[in-house]
Amino acid sequence: MSAFSPALHKAATAVRKVIWKPMPGSQEMFLRLGQPEFLVTELLFHGSRGNGKSDALIMGFVQHVGRGWGAYWRGIIFRKEYKNLEDIIATSHKIIPRAFPGAKWIGGKSCKWVFPDGEVLMFGHIKKHGDYEKFHGWQLTYIGWDELATWATPELYESMMSTLRTAYIPTPEQPELPPLQVRATTNPWGIGRGWVYKRFIEARRPGEIVLNEDGTRQRCALFGTIFENIYINKSYIKNFLMKLVDPAKRAAWLLGDWNAVDTSSMFGAVWSSRVVMKPFPIPKGWRIDRSFDFGQSTPYCGLWHAEANGEAATLPDGTRFCPPAGSIVVIGEDYGTEENARGEQVTPDAGLFLSARAIGRRLKDREKRLTESGILTGQTIHPGAADSQIYNGKQVQGQQTVAAELEAEGMKFVPADKAPGSRVNSAQLAFQRLSTTKLNSPDSPHLYIFAGCRYLIACLPSIARDEDQMDACKKGPDDHSWDALAYRLTMKKSVTKVTNGIR
Structure with missing residues (x-):
């Protein structure tokens, strides 16, 4: 077959076809820190709106599909309210069927993707502590939290950590254990911004990793801005984010500034540096x-x-x-x-x-x-x-x-x-x-x-x-x-x- 034959050209084009790839910077680092050799157990992807956080949350799970763990690679992505899941589920439908044609979507109460080798990615809502009971005893290898600061306290986040475990037994085909991980996204706005800031950001250098006593990497915060997003509609930045009347909201949503006081809070509108x-x-x-x-x-x-x-x-x-x-x-x-x-x-x-x-x-x-x-x-x-x-x-x-x-x-x-x-x-x-x-x-x-x-x-x-x-x-x-x-x-x-x- 000639090196220039139409059949070979078509095959080469298929090989080069890219369904999704991380943008350079924070999105790329988010995926890297989920790999076994670079694994950080808890990772917060924070910053401005529109920096690709939700895509990264889905792909953080998908990057390990087909790696040999099968049904033991089992994840869930949470929002506080069921109605708020609509957008991230819609995003998953744009990516997953193209990357994994054999993946099946099961809607209704199940609300999950099942992949050809048995991997499962679910979407769920969890609002109050009583909601945790239905997850107690589960085994999850990937737990995602979309807009983490919408939860008022760390209670549910910490309770769900007890489900981060696996019964997988290594095999010659896949001798590594699944890389257990918790992934969260947020911008600095919401009722829970205080505890999220304390857990991941306060008194730490940007990108600093908190180590466990045994030297394993436990926790890290990854910052990204909308200006990294090469696909974003520039009018969204110029005509919406930059023109927000509330300066605190503008600083939080456009720049990811944690020092911006939430003016919807009780004293946000009257708080000042004079205090x-x-x-x-x-x-x-x-x-x-x-x-x-x-x-x-x-x-x-x-x-x-x-x-x-x-x-x-x-x-x-x-x-x-x-x-x-x-x-x-x-x-x-x-x-x-x-x-x-x-x-x-x-x-x-x-x-x-x-x-x-x-x-x-x-x-x-x-x-x-x-x-x-x-x-x-x-x-x-x-x-x-x-x-x-x-x-x-x-x-x-x-x-x-x-x-x-x-x-x-x-x-x-x-x-x-x-x-x-x-x-x-x-x-x-x-x-x-x-x-x-x-x-x-x-x-x-x-x-x-x-x-x-x-x-x-x-x-x-x-x-x-x-x-x-x-x-x-x-x-x-x-x-x-x-x-x-x-x-x-x-x-x-x-x-x-x-x-x-x-x-």
Whole structure:
């Protein structure tokens, strides 16, 4: 047969026919980190909209079809709501039948692709913890999460990790085990952006891989932007993303900026860089008090506040700082959760399981450090509001309440206002204070937070509105610093006016 025969030319053309190939950059790296020799167990593909994340999520599974694992290569891609699966399923129909003509789509409740060698890729929705029960006991080798930040907490993500396992026994034809992996995509927008940021991005260099003790690669975040997408319609960038009115949404969707505050959150619209301040010595005339939210299995939180009285403070750079009288500066925080050597929270929303006495000793030590640091110079620290549950059981004979145990360690509090309407009241008081802080208004009290109060600073700008009561804050993970602040904001004036040396 001639080298130039039509038959050979047709065969060569068929060999060169490309169904799908990764774009250079983040999409290509996403697939590489799923190969056995480069395997990272957990990988987050984050960044702007339109950077090919959903395609990569499908192809992360498909790249291992036909590799000899057969039915043991079994995956699922999740969305929070069933209706949100439509787009990614449509994408799979554009790719899979062309790449694997023998693959069969089974719709209805099954909602899955079955490949010629037995591999299975399912599409599912999972919203609340009860939904996990139908997956308990499963064996999955590939778990995908599309738009991970739409889940409010890591609870379902971590529960599904228990299904990442295989019973495959190596054979001469395929001596390697399937590369078990969890793959997620997101842009920095959504109710769960806080926990996703902490798990994958916070305090890490771009592309840094978190290693397990045995040296295996556990976790990594991969960043990509829409500008890598050589196929994107440029008008989508110019006429939509670049023209978004909300600057925070524009920064998140166009640039993948995690520092962009979600303006749909409770305080997103009024949060500003003015709120966070470097510590400075508190004037002796300012009133100091503490507030507290109790937790044992979940974190407790103690906050210390300074209330301005019109007397000016001196900032570290020598400038005067004189906020309106009644302004509150959160000057200290003790958050009861386990942290690693890097100061990162080990498990989101997990407490230290300490007794009330042990918590009291920690709080007392934190107060001592406020004085030793020079922030306070002998001021009386007054008892502020605490969650009223710490007074439960005071009628039980011979039983000390949590409040009594804390007071025995020098930590006295007063019951917080938890009357009907208090959740709305505290949210609106915080909203008003943050608004006047942002505008630097001299007419109403402001709210400031010292830079060391990391958990409050992380929580406040991202806390969501309650869907059932839109003017109140939604309960969520690691919101205990907000609860402690809310108790202080709604504390009765008769309590804040106490000036005799109550400790």
